[in-house]
Amino acid sequence: MEKCRVVFSGSGGQGVITAAIILAEAAVLFENLNAVQSQSYGAEARGGATRSDIIISDSAIHYPKVIQPNVLVCLTQDAYNKFYQVIRPGGLLIADTRYVKTGKKVDAQQKEIAMFETIMDRIGKPIAFNICMLGVVISLTELVKPESIMKVLERRIPADFLDMNRTALDIGIKLGEAALT
Amino acid sequence: MSENVKFVQGNEACAEAALYAGLDFYAGYPITPSSEITEYLAYHLPQIGGKFLQMEDEIASLCAIIGASLTGRKVMTATSGPGFSLMQEALGYAIMAEIPCVIVDVQRGGPSTGLPTHGSQADVNQARWGTHGDHAIIALTASNHQDVFSITVEAFNLAETYRTPVILLLDELVAHMRERLVIPEPGKIPLVDRLKTSVKEGVDYHPYLPREDGRLPMSDFGGVHRFNVTGLFHDMWGFPSSEPSIVHGLLRHLVDKLENRAHQLACYKEYYTEDAEQLLLSYGSSARSALHTVENRRKRGERLGLLELQTLWPFPEDIVREKCAGMKSVIVVEQNMGQVLQAVKLAVDEPAKVFLANRIDGVFITPADILNILRLIQGKGV
Secondary structure, rough: OOEEEEEEEEEEOOOOOHHHHHHHHHHHHHHOOOOEEEEEOHHHHOOEEEEEEEEEEEOOOOOOOOOOOOOEEEHHHHHHHHHHHOOOOEEEEEOOOOOOOOOOOOEEEEEEHHHHHHHHHHOOOHHHHHHHHHHHHHHHHOOOOOHOOOOOOHHHOOOOHHHHHHHHHHHHHHHHHHHHH | OOOOOOEEEHHHHHHHHHOOOOOOOEEEEEOOOOOHHHHHHHOHHHHHEEEEOOOHHHHHHHHHHHHHOOOOEEEEEOOOOHHHHHOOOOOHHHHHOOOOOOEEEEEEEEEOEEEEEOOOOOOHHHHHHOOOOOOEEEOOOOOOOHHHHHHHHHHHHHHHHOOOOEEEEEEEHHHHEEEEEEOOOOOOOOOOOEEOOOOOOOOOOOOOOOOOOOOOEEEEOOOOOOOOOOOOOOOOOOOOOHHHHHHHHHHHHHHHHHHHOHHHHHOOEEEHHHOOOEEEEOOOOOHHHHHHHHHHHHHHOOEEEEEEEEEEEEEOOHHHHOOOOOOEEEEEEEOOOOOOHHHHHHOOOHHHHEEEEEEEOOOOOOHHHHHHHHHOOOOOOO
């Protein structure tokens, strides 16, 4: 596979860093790929835009940061405003409709997807919002299989929360499929 | 998926390796960006019967592991620059009293409390000369999690072999990023255990009387032999002495036991060096950007190579001289104002051909930063 550089951005508490770890861990542990994950950490990570970088590849990854993402996810307006310029021309930009109003001049496929609203509508709580976002990402990019994400979740979260996360992942996958057409 | 494959931070790789190496006593005081080592061991070490102590500060942390090591334990502590500064006094004591221990310094920006959450490689000379007096030291580093694992095990092995503190100089980027780690099967990496004295109870034991091969067998402190341990110059009994021949002999022994083995202690990796015309020389996280740069430039036909040092002290000057010989230029890639650069210039035949590609603003050095310096050296401008 081509090296895929991904940036998840949003605001603290939305789970973008957790989602990044889950995606990269799924790639390494269950897809036999290489992945590195890092995050900006420190003063600039408080408030404003939080960001986590993931690179997934079948070859070795040396420089671990993302300069131009192939896939950029923006869950807040701040994150969108700060990062949309860095996307690789022709890349995939996924924005949440509840929090982000996208601009028109971006050289990328922009997918505005109602992730937050659908999660609130179907589950009623925002806590699996990030897993829904992961569902959208993997259905649009096929970076890893849904089962690989579920295997990571089984290792990481209490059993009582698994069903809700599975539902959120499925919702995301369906939203992604709908956005493809 | 094998249970041996993990997706972890560099700090966890270091802690896992310490357990693999037989760590059974850890004392520490958490500090960013090393805290995950302490956190991981607080949870896991007691589960295998080891002792974990959270101390009141870094001075106490190093003193605690020195004491534990004397009683026969394999020991480690981890900190960052500000804590490493506090450890310098006890570090000198461990060098003088020849007490095996591993000290991890996950480097962040300094001086002082500096840049707590940003990376740096500016403690290289602190590791060498932070404690006072003539002495020798071993300092090791690594750029990826698999190497962090093996070099951590090596740190324990060298500490035991040479009865010396070993400094493990990690940095924030490698410590906090996550990537694949494959835990080797037990026995895959050989472990060096404490060389214990064969002197029986009731027979005089000389803690500082070297065998013919120069090694000093130890007796667990508090066990069957009574002996003295001091930071003063001491005789073979461990008792203080200012007798010039004893002072001279001990200092020479402390320095020679490591400096005379610099070649043997040198761990390094080389990439694309066979036909290289220009050489990047790097270590730790910077070596990741350097290797990225080398692989990209190779695709464009440039004959660029990389020498990655894992042993920083004693400085592997013979290897550096040999690998740099005949290069059009050598570019030292590091995140400080040229600490390894100075050692390289001293080692090579043509110091005027050695340049620095660095970053000191807390931002991880990028392949573009290195490329700009390469272009400048080649006279192409940025």
